Amino acid sequence: MAKRVEIRFTDNPSNNDSVSFDVIIPSMFWNTVTTFIFKTTPAPFTDEIQIGVNKEQTMYLYFYNFLVNKYSLFNWITVTQVTNGIDILFDVSDFTNNFNTIVGDITINFVDVSVDPFTRDNIILSRSPFNMTFQPTVLFDSATVNLRLYRGTLTDDSPATATYSLSKQVIQAGQTAISFEISKYINDYCKSNIIPFGTTGVNTSSSFDSVWCDAEITAYYYGEAIGSTNRQYLGIDAFGWHTELYNPKLNKNVLSTNTNHIVYRGSDYPLYFVSKDLVSITVNGNTVAFTLDETINNQIIGFINIGAYVGSLNSFTAVFNYGATTETHTFKVKDECRFDVYNCFFKNKYGFWQSIPFNLRNKKTITVESEDYNPIISYFGQYSLQSHNKKTFNPQLKEVISCNTDYLPEHYNDVMEEMFASESVYLELYGEYLPVNLDKKSFEKKQKKFDKLIQYTIDFEYSFNKINQVI
Numbered sequence: 370m371a372k373r374v375e376i377r378f379t380d381n382p383s384n385n386d387s388v389s390f391d392v393i394i395p396s397m398f399w400n401t402v403t404t405f406i407f408k409t410t411p412a413p414f415t416d417e418i419q420i421g422v423n424k425e426q427t428m429y430l431y432f433y434n435f436l437v438n439k440y441s442l443f444n445w446i447t448v449t450q451v452t453n454g455i456d457i458l459f460d461v462s463d464f465t466n467n468f469n470t471i472v473g474d475i476t477i478n479f480v481d482v483s484v485d486p487f488t489r490d491n492i493i494l495s496r497s498p499f500n501m502t503f504q505p506t507v508l509f510d511s512a513t514v515n516l517r518l519y520r521g522t523l524t525d526d527s528p529a530t531a532t533y534s535l536s537k538q539v540i541q542a543g544q545t546a547i548s549f550e551i552s553k554y555i556n557d558y559c560k561s562n563i564i565p566f567g568t569t570g571v572n573t574s575s576s577f578d579s580v581w582c583d584a585e586i587t588a589y590y591y592g593e594a595i596g597s598t599n600r601q602y603l604g605i606d607a608f609g610w611h612t613e614l615y616n617p618k619l620n621k622n623v624l625s626t627n628t629n630h631i632v633y634r635g636s637d638y639p640l641y642f643v644s645k646d647l648v649s650i651t652v653n654g655n656t657v658a659f660t661l662d663e664t665i666n667n668q669i670i671g672f673i674n675i676g677a678y679v680g681s682l683n684s685f686t687a688v689f690n691y692g693a694t695t696e697t698h699t700f701k702v703k704d705e706c707r708f709d710v711y712n713c714f715f716k717n718k719y720g721f722w723q724s725i726p727f728n729l730r731n732k733k734t735i736t737v738e739s740e741d742y743n744p745i746i747s748y749f750g751q752y753s754l755q756s757h758n759k760k761t762f763n764p765q766l767k768e769v770i771s772c773n774t775d776y777l778p779e780h781y782n783d784v785m786e787e788m789f790a791s792e793s794v795y796l797e798l799y800g801e802y803l804p805v806n807l808d809k810k811s812f813e814k815k816q817k818k819f820d821k822l823i824q825y826t827i828d829f830e831y832s833f834n835k836i837n838q839v840i
Contacts, residue, residue, distance in 0.1 A: 377395060378453055510591065511536065518533075518580050580666060605720040632726075736766070768835050770796070
C-alpha cells in the first residue's frame with residue numbers, strides 16, 4: 370500500500386501562503402518536515418515557490434517543476450499534474466504523517482493507494498550495466514546489499530538466504546547516494562538454451578530466460594545499522610546500446626526491433642512479447658486467447674510461434690493491443706526454392722529468440738587439426754612395410770557452413786547487427802537445432818541506394834567437433 374499526497378488550490382496563492390507536512394518513512398530513512406512557501410519574489414535555493422499570474426501558472430509551471438526537481442533523486446516518489454493541483458505518490462508501505470499545516474486557499478489530503486508490485490521499470494537488461502542507486506536521507510558511511518535470485522512466483526519463492534552479499538564504503542563524508550552494479554550477478558541466472566516453439570496459441574518463455582531479484586539494502590553509520598529497504602527486479606538476458614545511456618530500459622512491448630518480417634512456410638518463427646498490461650492478440654484477424662500470470666517469472670514474457678499460423682497465407686499481420694498502445698507486425702511468407710532453408714535462431718537485444726532465414730546457396734567446409742608422430746614400424750614385433758612411418762594422432766574435424774540470405778529489406782540490417790551481438794546462436798534444418806558460432810567478425814551494412822539488392826553471406830562454425838569426443 371502506497372500513499373498519495375493530494376495538494377489542491379482553490380485560488381492563486383498570495384504571498385507567504387504555504388503548505389507543510391511531516392513525513393516519516395523508516396524504510397527510506399526519511400524523517401522531515403517539508404514546508405512549501407509561495408512568494409512573489411522567492412529566494413533562490415530554498416523551498417520558496419514563485420507565484421504566477423494565475424492559479425494554473427503557479428500550479429503547473431512553478432510548483433510542479435519545483436517538486437519534480439526536488440524529488441528527482443528518489444525513484445520511489447512520483448509527481449503528477451491533476452485538475453486544480455498536484456499529486457505526490459510515495460511508493461512505500463510505511464508512510465506516517467504526523468501533522469500538516471495550511472495557510473491560504475490550499476487543501477491537502479493523504480490517500481492510501483494500491484500500486485502494482487511490479488512495473489516495467491523493474492526489468493533489468495542484464496547484459497548492460499545496472500547501477501542500483503540508494504539515497505538515504507540520513508548520514509551514513511557504508512551500505513550492504515543482499516541479493517536473492519530465484520525463479521517461480523514473485524512473492525512466494527524467494528529463498529531464505531542471500532545468493533550474493535555485497536558491501537561498499539562511502540567515498541567521502543556526507544555522501545548522499547551510493548550505487549551497486551548488480552547486472553553481472555543477475556545475468557549468470559538468466560541464460561537458456563533454445564526451446565521447442567510449439568504450435569498455435571500463446572506459450573510461456575523458458576523459466577531460465579529470466580530471474581527474480583530481491584535486493585535488501587541496509588545502511589550503516591559507525592558500524593550500526595540505521596535502517597533497510599527492499600527492491601524487486603526481473604532480470605532478462607538483454608542489453609541496451611551505448612547511445613541508450615545509463616541503466617537502459619525495456620522500451621518495447623513486442624520484443625523485436627523490426628516490425629516487418631520474412632517467414633518461410635513450414636519454419637518456426639517465435640515472436641516474444643511482454644504480458645503486463647496486454648489486452649488482446651489477433652493474428653490474421655483472429656483472436657488468440659491467453660492466460661498469463663504477471664507474478665511468475667516465465668509468464669512476464671510470452672511468445673507465439675508465427676510459423677504455426679502461416680498455412681496457405683502469403684502475408685498477414687499480428688496485432689498486440691496494450692490498451693493505450695497497439696503494435697502491429699507484418700509477415701511476408703515465402704516458399705523454399707532450389708535450396709534448403711537454414712533458419713538462424715539467436716537471442717536478440719531483448720534477450721529472446723528471433724530468426725533470420727538463409728535460403729540461397731550454401732556450402733560446407735571441413736577443417737582438420739591433428740598431430741603427427743613416428744611410431745615403431747612393426748607388426749607384432751616384425752618389420753612391416755604396411756605400417757605408418759608417420760602416424761596421425763587425434764584428428765579434430767570442424768564443420769563450417771557458409772549460408773546466404775534472401776534479398777532483404779534495408780531494415781534487416783538492424784536484425785543482422787543483433788545476431789552479431791548475440792551470445793547464443795543456432796542453425797535449424799528440418800527441425801533439428803544445432804549450436805553454432807559466427808565464423809566472421811564483421812559485416813558491412815548494405816544500403817539500397819548504393820548496393821541496390823541487399824544480401825548477406827555468413828559463415829557459421831558448428832560449436833562441436835565432427836567426431837564425438839565428449840567425455
